[in-house]
Amino acid sequence: MGLPLPFTEAGRRSTGRVAGPARDAAHPCRRCEAVRDAALCGALTADDFQRLTALRCHAELRADITVFREGDIADHLYSVSSGTMKLYKLLSDGRRQIIGFLFPGDLFGLAIGGGYAYTAETVTACQVCRFSYRKFAMLTERLPGVERNMLSIAVKDLVAAQEQMLLLGRKTAREKLASFLLKLSRRKRDRGLDGGVVELPMSRADIADYLGLTIETVSRTFTHFKRDGIIGLPSHDQVVIADNAALEHVAESDH
């Protein structure tokens, strides 16, 4: 099932000597370098970073492409260079829970032995990098810094998952959606962008499955927020946060 993904080697050996990272501006992997600080290679020397780069493969994927499925043997670690992705788990009757949305700089596919715990799918067109765990392991033996980074990423993901458990288990629909919008807004602000306008690359169905709601409830709640003057909805994939304080209030105490 499923066609092989178009992953291509990034830093190819042209001679016996190790080639440096591609310098061609048109090469897609320039994008990977732009986000390297955000993810795996934080505290590496230029030299070690190059070694890591050498075993990186890259792919450009259009929207709604499955990168791997829950249960697939976990043989690669992935990184999002551009675009938005989603990770989800399914119940046998089709009910779906989206575990998280991914944005440039985010890692996915972290797994220890066995298979992936979730399915990974593109939401928009994406540029994605990946490393083979097999090759990766040989390198990380010598580079404890990479494993430390992976630990710190796993812990960060764990903290985020626990926060989401609080949301799913104990928050109302209004609180859930408000929390979601604020998370997107803060993410933009943390990157120096305007947090007052938030893009929603994902569908209402995706938002619903992320927040443990139905499409209809998500839609209705958007409408309520709009009527209350808390947000503006210039288009269905763009939210203007009109009253941040009110949104923050709703996010934690609308019970």
Add this chain to the structure above:
Amino acid sequence: MGLPLPFTEAGRRSTGRVAGPARDAAHPCRRCEAVRDAALCGALTADDFQRLTALRCHAELRADITVFREGDIADHLYSVSSGTMKLYKLLSDGRRQIIGFLFPGDLFGLAIGGGYAYTAETVTACQVCRFSYRKFAMLTERLPGVERNMLSIAVKDLVAAQEQMLLLGRKTAREKLASFLLKLSRRKRDRGLDGGVVELPMSRADIADYLGLTIETVSRTFTHFKRDGIIGLPSHDQVVIADNAALEHVAESDH
């Protein structure tokens, strides 16, 4: 607020030479050794394990004791030697989500910089060990195996958290409780014990806050399972799994 916890050094230096692990059978830290394989020190040499042991502190805590609170500066890594603990997050109005229950061999307090993401509290009387992160870091520089173990623990916790997100977001009350009972049953079976009888050291309130339900719904659902002949309830803290197949069926498709 909060009295200091009674943590005492385990392997104390009696002379200039590093003392071995306490051999006194009465010493509470014998218990820690019994569970070492389950947690942090999996692939260590006896020598390295001893070094780790040397900086371990131990405490015996009665039920309902808070070990640390969400937001406290994360300066220690903890391990449960005996008893049951719970980790939870609170909303400002008191709504609570239990992130997980912990049993002997489980680690908690994993955090990277900043504070703990949750509050940790004993459910029953517990024996708990802890390591100072400061001292710990000095040791792990030389012991990449420990960091690898921590990564694998963090990933395992992450996978469990994602499974719980599916439960909280998409399962019905019956499915939630069935999944919970099966998880406890499988845990016992994995340790070579009888999975047909499950102990519930935690209160209905704790179960409710773990499953994103109310006390009443948990109680009613127990009663339903009993009436359906799926379980027996010899006492309120003991469950006999009378029909495992039925329980597994309910856990995944009772929608």
Add this chain to the structure above:
DNA sequence: CGTCTTCTTGATAGTATTCAATCCTCGTGG
């Protein structure tokens, strides 16, 4: 043995879901 807490059970209410229909947006083609 009495009190206190926890658990169970019952009645009612409310939030979110389900089912259904309409609206909108956007891409396509005439």
Add this chain to the structure above:
DNA sequence: CCACGAGGATTGAATACTATCAAGAAGACG
């Protein structure tokens, strides 16, 4: 350029599941 079609989004009405409020039963503990 505009009509058309399709998928997604919104809105409405009715239902259902779980929460809330309230009371009684069962244990736990002194």
